[in-house]
Amino acid sequence: MRTLVTAKQMKAIDAYTINTIGVPSMVLMERAAMWVARAVEETAGKADVIWAVCGTGNNGADGVAAARMLHLKGYKTSLFVVGDPDRGTAEFLAQSAIARNLGMQMRPWQEAAGEDCVVLIDAVFGVGLSRPIEGEYRQCMEMLEARHAAHTVAVDIPSGIHGDTGQVMGMALKADVTVTFGWEKMGTALYPGRAYAGTVRVCDIGFPESALDAVRDQEEGYGYGLTYESSDLCLIPDRPAYSNKGTFGKVLIAAGSKNMCGAAYLSALAAYRTGAGLVKLLTVEENRQILQERLPEAIIATYTSDQLIQGREEFKKMIEEQMNWADVVVLGPGLGSEPYVEYLVEDILTSAFVPVIIDADGLNAIAGHPYLTTYFTENIIITPHLGEMARLIGESIDAVKENLTGAALEYAGRYGITCVLKDAATVVAGKDGTLYVNSSGNSAMAKAGSGDVLTGIIAGLAAIGMEEEQAALMGVYLHGRAGEQAAGKIGQHSLLASDLADCIGAAMKSVAHE
Numbered sequence: 001m002r003t004l005v006t007a008k009q010m011k012a013i014d015a016y017t018i019n020t021i022g023v024p025s026m027v028l029m030e031r032a033a034m035w036v037a038r039a040v041e042e043t044a045g046k047a048d049v050i051w052a053v054c055g056t057g058n059n060g061a062d063g064v065a066a067a068r069m070l071h072l073k074g075y076k077t078s079l080f081v082v083g084d085p086d087r088g089t090a091e092f093l094a095q096s097a098i099a100r101n102l103g104m105q106m107r108p109w110q111e112a113a114g115e116d117c118v119v120l121i122d123a124v125f126g127v128g129l130s131r132p133i134e135g136e137y138r139q140c141m142e143m144l145e146a147r148h149a150a151h152t153v154a155v156d157i158p159s160g161i162h163g164d165t166g167q168v169m170g171m172a173l174k175a176d177v178t179v180t181f182g183w184e185k186m187g188t189a190l191y192p193g194r195a196y197a198g199t200v201r202v203c204d205i206g207f208p209e210s211a212l213d214a215v216r217d218q219e220e221g222y223g224y225g226l227t228y229e230s231s232d233l234c235l236i237p238d239r240p241a242y243s244n245k246g247t248f249g250k251v252l253i254a255a256g257s258k259n260m261c262g263a264a265y266l267s268a269l270a271a272y273r274t275g276a277g278l279v280k281l282l283t284v285e286e287n288r289q290i291l292q293e294r295l296p297e298a299i300i301a302t303y304t305s306d307q308l309i310q311g312r313e314e315f316k317k318m319i320e321e322q323m324n325w326a327d328v329v330v331l332g333p334g335l336g337s338e339p340y341v342e343y344l345v346e347d348i349l350t351s352a353f354v355p356v357i358i359d360a361d362g363l364n365a366i367a368g369h370p371y372l373t374t375y376f377t378e379n380i381i382i383t384p385h386l387g388e389m390a391r392l393i394g395e396s397i398d399a400v401k402e403n404l405t406g407a408a409l410e411y412a413g414r415y416g417i418t419c420v421l422k423d424a425a426t427v428v429a430g431k432d433g434t435l436y437v438n439s440s441g442n443s444a445m446a447k448a449g450s451g452d453v454l455t456g457i458i459a460g461l462a463a464i465g466m467e468e469e470q471a472a473l474m475g476v477y478l479h480g481r482a483g484e485q486a487a488g489k490i491g492q493h494s495l496l497a498s499d500l501a502d503c504i505g506a507a508m509k510s511v512a513h514e
């Protein structure tokens with residue numbers, strides 16, 4: 001498990017380490033610069049021209065210090081400054097003085113025109129970036145972008161990427177390697193920042209763990225983000241030898257509509273593949289035969305849409321019985337948008353006292369009939385993609401995209417539920433402010449049916465004993481790992497959602513015994 005911090009949190013950790021613990025700012029900076037210089041040395045030869053392009057804040061100061069270290073080792077290093085050097089931070093002024101005392105020239109960035117650059121050290125902005133990039137800064141960064149250095153090392157975060165949201169603040173510089181300090185920044189875990197960062201290296205520059213704790217305690221609701229890595233797969237419960245199908249929980253999947261049964265099938269298949277003991281599909285009568293043929297392991301229960309509208313009381317009773325049977329419920333894949341879906345959602349929400357994972361048309365019914373949110377309990381996990389989230393909160397997709405973590409946290413907090421907001425880097429917000437940013441998966445998973453598989457995985461994990469929020473976090477991670485396995489076998493272009501489901505077992509195995 002790795003911790004992710006926002007820019008604000010990182011600044012507070014810096015300040016605590018310097019002011020309360022007493023580690024001098026310049027000591028931290030020298031270590032930071034050493035890591036940056038090392039990353040450059042891995043690719044630069046002594047004949048290659050290295051540019052360090054530095055702003056006048058502490059990110060720039062890191063860049064000046066790294067350039068000085070490389071200069072002392074005999075590398076051809078040019079130092080360029082953007083912004084008014086006289087208004088630099090104390091550290092920038094100190095690092096500039098050291099560089100000059102060692103005979104280095106610090107020139108305005110405009111003088112770079114016409115000179116060569118093989119390796120670029122991007123030290124224009126770090127976590128201090130607070131507004132869109134304009135004017136001289138933009139001109140400088142455009143010049144750097146056009147330069148196409150063979151290799152770019154970003155200091156702490158690619159300049160132009162917002163440390164909290166990963167958004168491009170007008171423009172940003174793409175890096176091959178981002179050398180970051182202490183903890184990974186939220187902005188390089190989320191897209192598009194993640195795509196700009198290249199390989200992210202988290203380097204220890206001497207922040208104590210206690211700074212993380214102290215900052216968390218100082219401010220209420222100051223939660224850190226987290227992300228899983230392969231060793232966390234061991235959090236998935238073992239399968240005891242002395243067991244039967246009842247040991248592993250019963251999943252009920254309310255899904256599918258007339259002649260639309262693919263989503264129901266994929267969700268059920270994934271729940272079984274994840275380890276559920278029994279999976280029952282609750283769907284329309286028209287789907288019975290095909291689902292039975294495709295997945296004979298599943299129990300099929302059916303209803304007709306007429307039954308639902310005309311015999312509401314009886315239908316409610318049937319739903320109650322199904323809910324009593326289930327240990328976990330999936331509600332929504334492929335349900336369609338017929339008027340009866342509203343009643344189905346209402347009856348399930350009012351009679352389920354187990355975790356309910358709501359997806360797709362289940363969420364659309366809620367967006368169309370907001371009174372349904374009054375039935376939300378802490379057992380609810382919603383799994384919207386950007387469009388579904390936008391409909392739920394009445395915002396544009398762009399607005400959700402700009403602040404993915406904020407949207408998920410706000411919705412989860414408002415209703416006391418778990419919100420899985422699906423994107424290239426899916427985020428999960430828990431009811432108590434837990435924030436998870438997923439690191440697994442690939443673009444091959446952006447295909448029809450992938451979300452249905454995710455619902456089945458989360459349900460399967462809940463069925464084998466994981467608490468619902470944990471099942472949501474792990475489900476997202478495992479889903480991505482299955483995508484990696486499947487792409488490895490089949491290739492990114494050809495991967496289908498059913499391949500994802502078929503690779504869940506291998507993804508779980510790669511885990512436990514890695």
Ligand SMILES: NC(=O)C1=CN([C@@H]2O[C@H](COP(=O)(O)OP(=O)(O)OC[C@H]3O[C@@H](n4cnc5c(N)ncnc54)[C@H](OP(=O)(O)O)[C@@H]3O)[C@@H](O)[C@H]2O)[C@@H](O)CC1
Nearest residue numbers: 014025028029057058059125126127128129130131132156
């Ligand atoms: N000892 C330490 O503290 C350590 C710090 N470390 C390093 O320091 C970095 C953080 O440094 P930083 O706080 O000085 O901010 P930085 O990112 O350099 O930005 C400079 C200033 O730019 C300004 N600004 C913002 N947006 C702007 C815009 N669009 N256009 C123009 N100006 C804009 C804004 O000032 P403002 O104008 O808002 O007052 C901001 O303060 C961190 O990423 C890491 O690399 C490490 O060495 C470890 C030890």
Ligand SMILES: [K+]
Nearest residue numbers: 122125155159
């Ligand atoms: K930078």
